[in-house]
Amino acid sequence: MREESGARINISEGTCPERIVTITGPTDAIFKAFSMIALKFEEDINASMTNSSVTSKPPVTLRLVVPASQCGSLIGKGGSKIKEIRESTGAQVQVAGDMLPNSTERAVTISGTPDAIIQCVKQICVVMLESPPKGATIPYRPKPASAPIIFAGGQAFTIQGQYAIPHPDLTKLHQLAMQHPPFTPLGQTTPGFPGLDATTPTSSHELTIPNDLIGCIIGRQGSKINEIRQMSGAQIKIANATEGSAERQVTITGSPANISLAQYLINAR
Template sequence: MSGSDTGLEEPELNITLTLRMLMNGKVSKGETVKRIREQSSARITISEGSCPERITTITGSTDAVFRAVSMIAFKLEEDLGTGAANGGAVSKPPVTLRLVIPASQCGSLIGKAGAKIKEIRESTGAQVQVAGDLLPNSTERAVTVSGVPDAIIQCVRQICSVILESPPKGATIPYHPCLSLGMALLSASQQVTKLQQLSGHPVAFTSLGLDASPQSSSQEFLVPNDLIGCIIGRQGSKISEIRQMSGAHIKIGNQSEGSSERHVTITGTPVSITLAQYLIAAWAAEANFCVTPSP
């Protein structure tokens, strides 16, 4: 299937799509958002907080979402034109959108040896860049799309086609521009509680301080033996994914004779340790069907 032949516009495909973008400026203002909601039929929410950037979440049918994206792109172009009204013949800068996408889907978007992202660039004429680093306190990456509005709209359609065909793997920690490390820790502790309820096992996570310094440290905790397989995954795939997403080093100790638990040691910055703890707990809770409680 070619990049442009996405099939997303076929009426029989009743797909609900959610797209998250980092936005600021006039597009996030109430009147503009209200107009886009009404004319696109998409549900649009803006994250709360005092940060300059907000997360704009667009949900609806694929057509409704693309109508909203189109209106946002043309609004941004209009704002750029207003800013350069006295520029004479000087060409306007390109319109730029920053999508927020789970890191586990970015591999499909890039493709083997960068083939997919190259195809999208060439077929749409838009520039597409996937950030190398995770957005703070999250497992999501920024995907920057820039160009003229028509190119951006085509590009977003193709990106959406890829992410619809490649759902996110494991747990996703969504990016919040105003999220503090304390809130991330709260999120992690809530996920641990959920894991304990589902598995019927106590999971002894060592509590973390709120030190956001980049210095490396280690935390050790105990996990029941019957949860270890879920965390490691087939041929180590899940633990490798957790290491990559969190940036932490994770070591699982050998099983001791007569012990029903294994030592797990996480080494890294406080934030990477928090993310690793969250992901381990979230994945084990999500995969609880493979847990067999001890008699």
């Protein structure tokens, strides 16, 4: 694909459910690479249909990652631009309302026949060339799939679909946290914490967390931090950002076991 199109094609590393393909080069090289990718997906769909009972052929679907500051131009006034792209190419185009996790980019999902998709991307590229992104873009980096965790009856379970699957490793950690407070969180090698005595009923521990990671610990409208508070039974306070500092202070208060568990959950996030 690189040789035939003349475009630079990179695929992000990692064992994530999603990986990002970045295509760079002059517009015609991008379209060439893009058509080759779309046709490859079409081949895959055809191959998977030969031994399946499905009669209607699913469309080729791709998610583009677009800086949020360019999405307004793509949608157009009152949705006029996106409507025009849909009508002239015959492809389905949807711009996500929310930004992708920990980034300033949004997903634009396009689906249809390879031809419709290629025409659609041409038009999207034209819009993006006409209105460059404003401000700095924080790129979306897919994270490895992490299933939600539930602690019940001294056991840890991960949620997969509608089922709770017992998770032996997390159960062990959970039990360790209860027996040997406080256990060392990931990334710290000093055994125990100075000044923290396991016999005191409540104590508090401070962590510093980089500003760019604080969002994934707080979660949407505080959903994640509340989950961590509930699961660990500890009180967790996040200090407001101080000017010029790249970190936020987090204070965890509770029994040593609660603190250990809260720290473990924060590290896991």
